[in-house]
Amino acid sequence: MTEFSSALSVSASGLWAQSQRLRHVAENIANADTPGYRRKTVAFRPERGAEATGRVEAGPVRLDRADPQRIYDPGHPLADASGHYAGSNVDLMIEMADAREAQRSYEANLKIFEQTRQMSARLMDLLRR
Numbered sequence: 001m002t003e004f005s006s007a008l009s010v011s012a013s014g015l016w017a018q019s020q021r022l023r024h025v026a027e028n029i030a031n032a033d034t035p036g037y038r039r040k041t042v043a044f045r046p047e048r049g050a051e052a053t054g055r056v057e058a059g060p061v062r063l064d065r066a067d068p069q070r071i072y073d074p075g076h077p078l079a080d081a082s083g084h085y086a087g088s089n090v091d092l093m094i095e096m097a098d099a100r101e102a103q104r105s106y107e108a109n110l111k112i113f114e115q116t117r118q119m120s121a122r123l124m125d126l127l128r129r
Helices: 002-030 092-128
Strands: 040-046 056-063 070-072 084-086
16 A cells, blocks of 8 residues: 555645646746846756655745846836836746646646555455455
8 A cells, every 4th residue: 555655646746746836837927027027947856765666745935037028108207317127027928838747747647546545446346345
């Protein structure tokens, strides 16, 4: 049964990590028009521990260092003398692609979780006979 619990643990950590990634993608999309906002990214790393378990965790949140978009709007309160202000560095196409990738990875982990649970239930049925 330890193999089943290990597989469930690995897929659950993947589910949690992808949900964290989706949270940051959603935050980036929500703030795409916020002046001065920097895109947040999160990378995954192996879970800390003594043994190599295959579980992952979300690493620290990092701010994208790309330059923000300069927007010309002389009437904006943040505009400088030339009429420009710093927008965000969020590219909605990149965020949509990241959201799709995270969604598919989440679904794959969910499928592994469900299949492992079904295999465990079938094994228990066989052992009861």
